[in-house]
Amino acid sequence: MAAAGLVRMGVSACLLGDPVRYDGGHKRDPFLVETVGRFVEWVKVYPEIECGMDTPREAVRLVDDGHRLRLLTVRTSNDYTETMNAFAGRRVATPAS
Numbered sequence: 001m002a003a004a005g006l007v008r009m010g011v012s013a014c015l016l017g018d019p020v021r022y023d024g025g026h027k028r029d030p031f032l033v034e035t036v037g038r039f040v041e042w043v044k045v046y047p048e049i050e051c052g053m054d055t056p057r058e059a060v061r062l063v064d065d066g067h068r069l070r071l072l073t074v075r076t077s078n079d080y081t082e083t084m085n086a087f088a089g090r091r092v093a094t095p096a097s
Contacts, residue, residue: 006041015032047084048084
């Protein structure tokens with residue numbers, strides 16, 4: 001349950017400054033952290049890590065194969081589409097605590 005008056009909001013942990021991106025870095029967003037952060041209780045999500053990828057790792061990208069979007073690694077084209085979809089389904093179904 002969110003603290004009194006705060007809205008619980010999921011956010012990729014790299015946007016809050018956690019070094020979990022493919023290159024071991026982050027993409028801290030000052031607006032999210034310093035402005036929006038006063039009004040929300042962040043629920044950090046680590047999508048790639050929570051679905052089994054390492055840090056650092058090969059970068060991934062979304063690719064339209066003509067039928068649907070696929071999540072593929074940039075260099076080797078490893079397909080993480082089903083793995084990420086399964087993780088997302090589990091994560092969304094997790095009750096708020």
